[in-house]
Amino acid sequence: xxxxxxxxxxxxxxxxxxxxxxxxxxxxxxxxxxxxxxxxxxxxxxxxxxxxxxxxxxxxxxxxxxxxxxxxxxxxxxxxxxxxxxxxxxxxxxxxxxxxxxxxxxxxxxxxxxxxxxxxxxxxxxxxxxxxxxxxxxxxxxxxxxxxxxxxxxxxxxxxxxxxxxxxxxxxxxxxxxxxxxxxxxxxxxxxxxxxxxxxxxxxxxxxxxxxxxxxxxxxxxxxxxxxxxxxxxxxxxxxxxxxxxxxxxxxxxxxxxxxxxxxxxxxx
Amino acid sequence: xxxxxxxxxxxxxxxxxxxxxxxxxxxxxxxxxxxxxxxxxxxxxxxxxxxxxxxxxxxxxxxxxxxxxxxxxxxxxxxxxxxxxxxxxxxxxxxxxxxxxxxxxxxxxxxxxxxxxxxxxxxxxxxxxxxxxxxxxxxxxxxxxxxxxxxxxxxxxxxxxxxxxxxxxxxxxxxxxxxxxxxxxxxxxxxxxxxxxxxxxxxxxxxxxxxxxxxxxxxxxxxxxxxxxxxxxxxxxxxxxxxxxxxxxxxxxxxxxxxxxxxxxxxxx
Numbered sequence: 001x002x003x004x005x006x007x008x009x010x011x012x013x014x015x016x017x018x019x020x021x022x023x024x025x026x027x028x029x030x031x032x033x034x035x036x037x038x039x040x041x042x043x044x045x046x047x048x049x050x051x052x053x054x055x056x057x058x059x060x061x062x063x064x065x066x067x068x069x070x071x072x073x074x075x076x077x078x079x080x081x082x083x084x085x086x087x088x089x090x091x092x093x094x095x096x097x098x099x100x101x102x103x104x105x106x107x108x109x110x111x112x113x114x115x116x117x118x119x120x121x122x123x124x125x126x127x128x129x130x131x132x133x134x135x136x137x138x139x140x141x142x143x144x145x146x147x148x149x150x151x152x153x154x155x156x157x158x159x160x161x162x163x164x165x166x167x168x169x170x171x172x173x174x175x176x177x178x179x180x181x182x183x184x185x186x187x188x189x190x191x192x193x194x195x196x197x198x199x200x201x202x203x204x205x206x207x208x209x210x211x212x213x214x215x216x217x218x219x220x221x222x223x224x225x226x227x228x229x230x231x232x233x234x235x236x237x238x239x240x241x242x243x244x245x246x247x248x249x250x251x252x253x254x255x256x257x258x259x260x261x262x263x264x265x266x267x268x269x
Numbered sequence: 270x271x272x273x274x275x276x277x278x279x280x281x282x283x284x285x286x287x288x289x290x291x292x293x294x295x296x297x298x299x300x301x302x303x304x305x306x307x308x309x310x311x312x313x314x315x316x317x318x319x320x321x322x323x324x325x326x327x328x329x330x331x332x333x334x335x336x337x338x339x340x341x342x343x344x345x346x347x348x349x350x351x352x353x354x355x356x357x358x359x360x361x362x363x364x365x366x367x368x369x370x371x372x373x374x375x376x377x378x379x380x381x382x383x384x385x386x387x388x389x390x391x392x393x394x395x396x397x398x399x400x401x402x403x404x405x406x407x408x409x410x411x412x413x414x415x416x417x418x419x420x421x422x423x424x425x426x427x428x429x430x431x432x433x434x435x436x437x438x439x440x441x442x443x444x445x446x447x448x449x450x451x452x453x454x455x456x457x458x459x460x461x462x463x464x465x466x467x468x469x470x471x472x473x474x475x476x477x478x479x480x481x482x483x484x485x486x487x488x489x490x491x492x493x494x495x496x497x498x499x500x501x502x503x504x505x506x507x508x509x510x511x512x513x514x515x516x517x518x519x520x521x522x523x524x525x526x527x528x529x530x531x532x533x534x535x536x537x538x
Contacts, residue, residue, distance in 0.1 A: 016298065016319070018287040029285065035323060036330070039410070042385040043376045047407060048330040050285070051323035054304060059326070061305070061317040080484055081462045084500060193350045193538065198493055215349055215494070215521060223487065224467055224496035229519055231353060250498055252484060269462065 012065035013075050019060050029056050079255040082225065083263055086248045090163055093262050098160065098206055101258075108153055108207045111135060122150060123183035130172040131155045134183055134212075139220075145190060148214040152176045159208040162201045162228060162249070167241035173234050176210050184212060198227040202251050202259075225252050281334035282344050286408075288329050289415040298325050329410050347523035351494065352532055355517045359432055362531050367429065367475055370527075377422055377476045380404060391419060392452035399441040400424045403452055406480075408489075414457060417464075417483040421445045428477040431470045431497060431518070436510035442503050445479050453481060467496040471520050471528075494521050 021029075035051040064071050085094060110116035112133055125131035132154045136142055140149035154172060159165070165173075181192035194215045203209065210230055213219040221227060236243040253260035263269045290298075304320040333340050354363060379385035381402055394400035401423045405411055409418035423441060428434070434442075450461035463484045472478065479499055482488040490496060505512040522529035532538045 014299070016290060016295070018290075021285065021287075026285065029328070030283070040386065040389070042379060044333055044335060045376065045407065046332045046334075047410070048332065049410070050328040050330040052326060052328055054320035054322060054326075057321060057323075057326035057328070059298070059319040059321055061319040063315045063317065064313055065315075066313060079463075082464070082484055083462075193352075195351070196492075196494055215351055218487070218492065222492045223465075224491055224493050224498055225465055225484070227493035229493055231517070231519060235517060248500070248504060250500060 010065075011067045011072060012063060013067045013071050015062040015064075015075065017060040017062075019058060025056055032056070080252045081255065081260060081269055082250060082252055083260075083269065084248050084250050087246055089263070089266075089268060090249075093266050093268065094163075094202075094259065097259050097262050103205055105205050105207045108205065108209075109157075111153060112155060122187050123179060125175055125179055126155070127175075128155050130175055132172070132176050132180075132210075134180055137211075145188060146214060147217045147219070148184075148188060148190060148195075148212070149217070149219060150180075150184065150212040152180050152210040152212065154208045157207065160206040161203050161208065162199050162233065163244050164208070165233065165237060165244050167237050170234060170237055173210075173230060173237075177230050177234070180210070180212055190214065196222060196227075197230045198222070199230065199233060200226050201228060201249050202226075202253075225250055279334070280336045280341055281332060282336045282340050284331040284333075284344070286329040286331075288327060288410060289413050291413045294325055301325070327410075327412075329408075331407060342525055345525075347525050349521045349523050350529060350538060351519060352522055352529075352538065353517050353519050356515055358532070358535075358537060359518075362535050362537065363432075363471075363528065366528050366531050372474055374474050374476045377474065377478075378426075380422060381424060391456050392448060394444055394448055395424070396444075397424050399444050401441070401445050401449075401479075403449055403481075414459060415483060416486045416488070417453075417457060417459060417481070418486070418488060419449075419453065419481040421449050421479040421481065423477045426476065429475040430472050430477065431468050431502065432513050433477070434502065434506060434513050436506050439503060439506055442479075442499060442506075446499050446503070449479070449481055459483065465491060465496075466499045467491065468499065468502060469495050470497060470518050471495075471522075494519055 029050075029052055033053050037049040039047045039049055107116065117135055120135050121133055122136065123134040132152045134150055134152045137149040137151045140147060154176075156172070159169065177197060180197065181195060184190050184195060185192065196211075196213045196215050196219070198211050199209075200211065200221055211219075211221070211227075213222060240246070253263070260269070298319070298321055302322050306318040308316040308318055376385065386404055389404050390402055391405065392403040401421045403419055403421045406418040406420045409416060423445075425441070428438065446466060449466065450464060453459050453464060454461065465480075465482045465484050465488070467480050468478075469480065469490055480488070480490070480496075482491060509515070522532070529538070
């Protein structure tokens with residue numbers, strides 16, 4: 001299928017993507033030579049297999065040819081696994097792993113010290129203990145509000161993740177929730193009731209930060225196996241200061257993730 | 270298009286969904302009578318329009334007929350708002366609303382009583398108190414595992430949602446978690462570590478049910494503002510039997526939702 005493919009043993013990457021329906025073509029889909037097969041029926045609900053004519057079911061196709069090893073790796077599917085991490089797992093597996101890695105978070109410090117992105121700061125509470133900086137996330141180009149995405153980075157540097165939080169951090173978290181909402185409303189006109197405000201566990205870097213995304217935006221990492229609503233986190237800490245030093249937390253890891261290998265070695269997956 | 274549609278002015282909801290590729294059919298897609306049109310080419314990268322034959326481009330079609338006003342509303346695009354429901358809100362606003370509505374869940378009873386979909390049952394624990402039935406969700410056509418979606422429906426009928434759960438329900442929830450995982454592994458070869466197992470709050474119908482979706486599948490309703498991992502729910506109930514009769518729960522409501530109007534009237538949004 002690759003046009004001009006000649007060399008033996010030369011790899012190609014072929015990417016096939018089904019595209020969203022085009023609204024103006026949907027009516028055609030329901031009329032035009034369309035084969036319809038009943039699958040099941042219950043009460044007022046029924047499901048069918050519909051086989052559309054080729055011109056109404058375009059597949060977007062991208063070819064990389066010749067493809068290098070790097071291209072192949074990038075597109076190979078990696079299995080993901082659910083991990084349920086007890087507090088003991090955290091102490092014995094995750095924490096030593098985090099400490100052994102030298103994740104560079106210089107870019108975070110650059111923002112906090114105004115050495116980078118200073119002009120992008122939407123809001124700052126300068127308190128060294130309970131303060132934070134709110135900036136647009138790299139993933140958001142700020143051209144439209146549909147995929148609004150901001151990050152609150154805390155000023156204090158010793159809080160790695162959700163696992164470190166206790167009731168001591170409630171004033172900090174409360175500031176982020178209240179001032180963050182207010183800043184987004186003022187700058188972008190988006191009210192707090194249209195924002196999903198949450199932490200990731202595992203986070204992608206171990207300096208405490210909080211995500212602000214548009215509620216209508218199906219943001220990557222907003223699903224239940226990774227996101228923790230800030231309001232829930234605060235309620236949990238109010239109920240029990242040691243909540244996150246007791247409870248099991250669920251997250252996913254890719255099979256090629258180093259942390260996954262650590263859980264495997266420990267016989268926990 | 271609706272089979273047997275006769276009544277004038279009777280509405281139907283028709284849902285069209287493109288399904289994931291089936292791995293074993295991808296090769297056919299690249300060979301069989303497939304029209305390929307070059308779109309652009311640059312260095313080693315090129316893109317094409319590919320027009321597959323009908324049998325390789327099935328569209329999953331769901332019909333609700335006759336559809337009530339509620340069905341129509343459900344599928345119309347609407348602004349969404351975040352609600353943080355305290356236990357008092359639940360008692361004063363949500364519960365009276367649920368009780369005032371006559372949501373028909375006859376289709377659930379049909380399944381539990383084997384009056385419909387009996388041949389689709391994947392697993393059953395027949396215990397009237399701690400038993401349940403596991404069936405593929407309407408949204409899953411069972412052609413590929415990528416978007417695996419099953420629902421566990423409990424046999425007992427008085428448990429409306431997460432808000433009704435206490436430690437009394439732990440045996441039931443434990444059965445769903447353990448037997449559900451085992452049944453999916455046996456029938457579909459998907460291990461428990463690849464499953465997202467969760468409840469919705471608010472649910473779309475008030476008869477307790479649990480969602481099983483493929484972990485790699487970005488299933489609708491799996492985001493943090495609606496999904497509650499069954500394992501977390503069980504830990505919460507073990508910690509405090511009255512957890513869900515105390516805690517605030519967050520969910521989204523569409524602006525046209527009747528429950529949203531009730532929260533508005535109560536001055537809670």
